[in-house]
Amino acid sequence: MEESTHTPPFHKILIVGAGPSGLLLALLLAQHNIPTIVLEAWPWLDTRLRATQYGVPATRIFRRAGLLPDFRAASIPKFPAICWRRVADGEKLIEIDMSVVEDEEDRMTVLQLGEMIQIMYKHCMDPARGKGLIDVRFNHWVTGTGQDGERKKAWVDVEIGRQDEEKRLERIEADYVVGCDGASSAVRQSLFGKDWPGQTWDCRFVVQNVYYDGFEKHGWDGGNYCIDNNHWGLIARRGHGGLWRVTYGDPAVGLTDEEYLARRPWHFKAMLPGHPEPDEYRIEQTNLYNIHNRCVDSFKVGRIFLAADAAHVCNPMGGYGCMTACLDVGGLADCFIGYHDGKAGAEILDTYAQVRRDIFLKYVDARSINNLDRVRKTDPWTVLETDKFFGIIQDLNKDKATLREFLMKVSSIEYDFTQHYDNASKGSGTDSVAFPERGGLEVGIDI
Secondary structure (H helix, E strand, O other): OOOOOOOOOOOOEEEEOOOHHHHHHHHHHHOOOOOEEEEOOOOOOOOOOOOOEEOHHHHHHHHHOOOHHHHHHHOOOOOOEEEEEEOOOOOEEEEEEHHHHOOOOOOOEEOOHHHHHHHHHHHHHOOOOOOOOEEEEOOEEEEEEEEEOOOOEEEEEEEEOOOOOOOEEEEEEEOEEEEOOOOOOHHHHHHHOOOOOEEEOOOEEEEEEEEOOHHHHOOOOOEEEEEOOOOEEEEEEOOOOOEEEEEEEEOOOOOOHHHHHHOHHHHHHHHOOOOOOHHHOEEEEEEEEOOEEEEOOOOEEOOEEEOHHHOEEOOOOOOHHHHHHHHHHHHHHHHHHHHHOOOOOOHHHHHHHHHHHHHHHHHHHHHHHHHHHHHHOOOOOOHHHHOHHHHHHHHHOOOHHHHHHHHOOOOOOOOOHHHHOOOOOOOOOOOOOOOOOOOOOOOOOOO
16 A cells, blocks of 8 residues: 655644643544643642533534543433522423433533543543643743744743742743633733623622532432522532532622622522521532633634633533533644645634634524523513523423434534545635534533
């Protein structure tokens, strides 16, 4: 057989951020023998309370990366239903029976993000999976980025060392730089400054892991979206041994973290079944953060790319945050792989930047806002009759086969970039790129 004479147009990619997006991108590229350097500012993996559930589109990416079997082994056995409840009386208004897809390989993934990151990191360090091509470096704080078009190089300037020691400065070069460093992205700020288009919501999100036997006593299971103007959020079973994740938005503005936490018993008494007092439940971890819906002006500036939360953020109601991040990374990996292997021209990298931004603006942003407004602004006594989304669910619930097909469908937020392979000689720019209209119910919980 005649050997290929193709010379790869690039040799190494530098990824900023060893979170789920950065590690996932490194794994996908390693499968095609593309080396990466992954820089992380923290001295360890970030395992704070964040996402816990990821819809079918994200699961498909996890399977591609070889992660899904380990995720399934670490997660709860099954996830029976997602429902919406009225907080005032605890009444279940409507639910989606997730058991109809329990035999599907690509069904929803349920696992705390902190555990997922640790599994991803083990895969990166495994010679059989990472192939020795993934170089993860902690205590690397990015202070700036740059690029030279003539030399076909990009770089980051970093401070290296722990916070309690004197840092040394270094410039690290690669063919391309990808910012996967989250909502406070140093890469994005180096390109566009601290301000970016969008909005910050007038509430504070309070997230905690909770053990409370009242959930089982009162027949709660799965994921429970809570509808109320003062006590809205999501309560969901999240792990073995009775672990639940309780997330709510506090509408108060301008309080200190301590003042928000002092209001927690009030929220719990209203939201949890049985209206418990503080001595009836145990809280193990807590995280407080602001929520935003924002999108950067461009996902690509020369040889520097943005993906996931570094490029866009949305509120977590409905699971679009991490799910969209995974699709960004999967798409960008396909574009790099196609270009690297000679199956597409450099234009495919511009296609990534346009398509993934368009999908966020056209679908993700609006839908996530609708999901947020559904739990915090609607009338909980009439929403079942007035919300078109609930009408869609009611129709789907009439037939299990239809519901199953819908839950596993190819989503409007997915895009197959391999359709642009073998177009290197066709001048496949981005002006003609289009993506199909599809359904609008991506079910996930990203809290």
